[in-house]
Amino acid sequence: MMHLLYQIFIDPFVQMAGAPDLLVQTLWEGFVGGMLYALIALGFVLIFKASGVFNFAQGIMMVFAALTMVGLYEKGVPAPLALLLAIGVMYLLAVAVERLILRPLVNQPDIMLFMATFGLTYVLIGVGELIFGGSPKEVPTAQLGLPKGAYDIHAFGGLVSLQKIDIAAALIASIMVAALAVFFQKTRIGRALRAVADDHQAALSVGISLNQIWVIVWFTAGVVALATGIMWGARSDVSFSLQVIALKALPVLILGGFTSVPGAIVGGLIIGIGEKLGEFYWGPLVGGGIDSWLAYAIALAFLLFKPEGLFGEKIIERI
Amino acid sequence: MFYREVGQFKTNYAADQAIFPIRQDRIGLALILLVAFIVIPLFGGEFLIASVMIPFLVLALAAIGLNILVGYTGLISLGAAAFMGVGAYACYKLSTIFPEVNIVVWIVASGFVSAAVGVLFGLPSLRIKGFYLAIATLAAQFFLQWCFQRVPWLYNYNTSGAIEVPTHTLFGVPVTGASATPVTRYYVVLTIVVGMTWVAANLVHGRIGRNWMAVRDMDIAAQLMGIRLLPAKLLAFAVSSFYVGVAGALMVFMWLGAAEPEAFNINQSFILLFMVIIGGLGSLIGSFLGAALIHILPIIVRMVPDALGIPIGAATVEHLTFIITGAMIIFFLVVEPHGLARLWAIAKQKLRVWPFPY
């Protein structure tokens, strides 16, 4: 018994202190993962804020977008053009979603829209696999101007290896987050998007129809998904197994709250880093693979104390 | 049109509160049971019984379980398959530890294990609501699935990592394993499903069902009427998990004969949720209809191209199934958000007031 307690509560920290380079390496990987989680979560937040839809398909949109780009490339389309085409496809998707799902389901309870995004998930999986096949694909990083290789830094009493693609991912993620923040705060459309979350009438007064706003939001979320998908893909491969990773963005949302951009970032980092640390230092105790659920457990633990998330608005129930 | 309700008056509350107050419904139900218990075993082929009816019944039972939670109590769960897994593994362990006990007893008992686990994962439901709760149930899904993979004790340290069902007998007749005939397995499944459906109907039509629905429709008002949310929700989790767990045990023991942890993955959870949504939230009939549609659809997708002579790969069939399922969900949500059950209710209402339109 004592041994078990020791293994849980003491030993991991001894390990961390004993090999700081490994700790830093783990933290870095957690950080990069966290940034990407944050990016996926951001897609959710965008859509939730503007249309009140909890878009379960966000994860699959990421896979679908990346798959479209890579699939087109594999079919002989030059990479930059494939990227542009993929962006175009995401636009078409946004239009289709607005037409076929949002518009007919407007005024239905939120749960209905949530369920509809399940349907969307399935359709996207089916279509993606039907057209591009189910086998994993490699992202043409070079053609997209993404770096390869790693910087090896000798520090913390050992070797810390920073993959260049990870650095690029972290940078791009940061840039996108910043860009979105600026977009929301400073631009007219961005303000309209924020307004629409609170009051549909207010949005109309800005001169943009609700339907246009939905298209814009879904398109933006699609572009974010594309970027995220390429990053993840570049780190591993593009395949539908990425979808499970996308699901990890959900605990991020719980943590950060559905409506908060900073929440998505902080939540992403907490989950990303917590998960890596947990898997690396505690995972072996129970046979490993705990990263499949650890993120949820962390989020759940937070949730029990703060049901509205870290940055969510305090819920005052009115009757 | 077939309903002739004139003269069907009730002289006491017991008759008026009956689950099937209309005589024609009772006759219809009796006919369905007659077909299920006699016609299908007598005239159904092995394919119909083993590949259509048994899976349909098992999935319907799971859908009823999930419907109790999602449809009747309004708590979304994305982890139903994991609870099927709990039932399956519990039954597996129980029957290997005590092989001499009747397997049907263990199938039912495994429901209790599932219910207990369900209550555990239902605890956060008091503080967490709506989408947050839906995501929280994913924790159950991933954690339990991880257990099935990583806890060797659960699968008796088999090298394959899968569980396989040995032969068990009931009154000397093999009911599980390779030597059990489909008809025997069908009867076991059918009896359990019919019995449990009856119990579910009793529950949802009584005080407990009303409390669940009150919590679902307006939890604040429910509280102010003295309904305590946590017990009501936990009971829903327990009953739901019980049903789903028994369905899981039936799935492995009566249908597949063996299972890997992947059988209980998140996709299976989604499929169950689809059955409930397409079938109709808050409807037992809907659970059956949804299960029938979602289970039978792929069979048809597979058979149609064959029948038309179009060669089509197994992978393509799967992709098409995905697309059709997804499109169908969207279609149903747009056209009839309350699912097949509502269509059935509308059709029934039309028949009752025929020739009037409403």
Place this chain on the structure above:
Amino acid sequence: MANAGRACDTFPKLMRMHAAERSDRPAFRHKDRGVWRTWSWRQAYDNVRGLAEGLREAGVVHGDKIAIVGANRPMLYWAVTAAQMLRAVPVPVYADAVADEMAFVLENADVKVAIAQDQEQVDKLLSIRDRLPHLTRIYYDEDRGLSDYDHTDLQSLESLMAAGSAALQKDSGLARAMDASIDHGAADDASIMLYTSGTTGRSKGVVLAAGRSVAAARDTVAFDHLNDQDSQLAYLPLAWVGDHYMNYAQAYVAGSCICCPEGPDTVQDDLREIGPSFYFAPPRVFESMLTRVTIRMEDAGALKKKMFDHFIAHARRWGESILNRQPVPLAARLHYALGEALVYGPLKNVLGFSNIRVAYTAGEAIGADLFSFYRSIGLNLKQLYGQTEAFLYVTAHPDGAIRAETVGLPAPNVHIRIADDGEVQFKSPGQFLHYYKEAEKTAETLTEDGYVKTGDAGFFEEDGQLRILDRAKDVGKLANGVIFAPKYIENKLKFFPNIKEAVAFGDQKDFVTAMLNIELTAVGNWAERNGVSYASYQELAGHPRVYELIKGHVDEVNAALAREPRMAGAQISRFLILPKELDADDGELTRTQKVRRSFIAERYAPLAAGLYDGSEIADISTEVTFEDGRKGVISGRVRIADLSPHAPASKERAA
């Protein structure tokens, strides 16, 4: 059995017999608190005895008058029998009567005890109590809202009955006395007093004798083969002879079951639930039912509508022949059978008519179309002609010879003759004794040889069936001498679903005119379909397009009148649509919903004048009574429409 030999010539004796012979058969049902409470003949009889004993102890004796005010409730029917058991005379009063009307009846009848259904009726009774010196006690059935009332002279029937039953239980002497009281009941006892609706003038209390009532009911029960397997829905006013005869008297004779609906809003549902085998309704009920059928079918899908119309057309062609067991080609029969499965059967099911063996309509003339519609879908609907003074039946349709225009052959043991001036006169087994306290009126109504003057003009058709034209004194002549039968014309108008009420004028005038009421449901529905917007009944009634619509109907009536030689000269030349619905509360209709023509002519004098002075618009301002009893004034301009008459059918075409 003690009473087997004795003839049952009173209702208490009949009830005692049923209690013995079919003690467990249902006698009464009442949908109360959501389910059909049922009382067997035995239970009902015991309850009645309890009530009777309670009333006796309260001092009710032979000859006392007991008012009964309320909707159809077993308890109130029992009160009727309980009164009869004591040889007192029950006086049912229309439940929707306003306090003033009620005061008249109760005062006139010297009522000693009043039995009320609920708080509403008790309130009315208390408000008129000063005018009723003989009234000693009030009993009520439903206690809601009454607990705080002064109970000195007020008591619940429930407790009265309980006390009475307990007393009978305890004291066998009392029980024997009650038996004796039943035995003492004699055929010529006054059994009930029903007030006429008073189409003309004040209402009169018609006193009916027990023996005659039972005898009349026996005849018709045999005529229609009613027995203890039958059931009927009692939803018509207790005070109306129709209810007293059809439900009370016939059920007591046949031993069938009286079913009381839950409330006025649920009659249609309750009818469907109980599925009676015998049904009685005035034409307006059948009419509004058909209107609803038509309106609901308007909303049906094109295919279903087509199917419905097709089979209804087929039924109109063959249905009555099939019902009348006349020879019909096999193909048509099969076609009809298919229709029965697809349309008629389900339609009868939703209307609650599936189990009906015999249905009657009476009280007013019924439109031929309306009448044959129900018959064509297989409902054995028949017409009867009668009045309170006859204890309802004078004539009735025999099976197999049923025509909408006639009211049938004389009922068993009824003698009918047409007086020289065309008035129908009869002598019947159920015939009344006299008008209460109105010897003069009684004498006026009876001929010297004991026939009753009906006041209706009519004649016998060749097959011996009676045909009623109108109230004899209403039949007038136009200035040019043409016969003018207002009711005849009004009925033709009212057969259109869009027209609710019609009042025709023309006596001593140059031409015929009419004031109409539109039927809000039907016309409102039409308006919705045709994009006619309106904010109020008044606006809809005055809408030019509604005038056009109604004008079409009036024109059709004219065309029909033109085909009848006797009536061709009495076509409608001008009409208007009244801006408000005629209402019994305003005195424009009787409580049985018959129009009071002269009253209306007076009340709407400017309009009546407008109809004849050629003006296109007339102004009117009139008082109305709202639902809650408040009064208000409706005023406005009413348009008057002109029509050109049709040429009478030429002799050549007729030949």
Place this chain on the structure above:
Amino acid sequence: MSERETLLSVSNVSLSFGGVKAISDVSFNIAKGEIRAIIGPNGAGKTSMLNVINGFYHPQQGQISFNGVMRKRMKPYEAASQGIARTFQNVALFKGMSTLDNILAGRALKMHKSFFWQMFRYGPALDEEIEHRKFCEEIIDFLEIEHIRKAPVGSLPYGLQKRVELGRALAMEPTLLLLDEPMAGMNLEEKQDMSRFIIDVNQHYGTTVALIEHDIGVVMDLSDRIVVLEYGHKIADGTPDEVKSDQKVIDAYLGVAH
């Protein structure tokens, strides 16, 4: 009125949401058997007051005692089990259920038969169900809603929904009945009906009623005493006549409305 026993007393209650004061230092009491109205302009804190009374909100300051018992933080279901029932400003019926089931749901506290019997809908469970159905039928009869007994409440007109909601509250056999704008959105006739029901409930069942209502005419007719709130403060408290002639009330409220 003063000699009547106090059923509920609210002392110095303050409530705020994230710094915004909804109720500031309000005290008043409700006597047994009376009809007590709480009136005031929109946003005066009336609904919040009801929410405090039935334990849905917890005041930061002040105390509430019910039936002589001081209470601290109370859960809504505890308030319910002590006999406080409630209707809502925006009808809060169980939309997926019939009228009858809604009212039966109001009997939740009185039904106890075990899960075991419920499973079979037999024996004690069925007996209990029938017993409570009987009780609910009395309410249905009382409120004259027989014709919509089996109708899904979502499809009913607003006025009837309000009536069903009252029925559901009555099913709890409450000692204190809180009505939040029972006549909002009703026409004259429906208002008269509702007033009659409220008076009947009060007189014949002896139920104490506290109600919020905007129709001043109705309030003056119905209530024994009235509390007037404005911006979370109590500005008047007394009989209808006293309140009507109170200058502060006239300035703040009545003057505007009339």
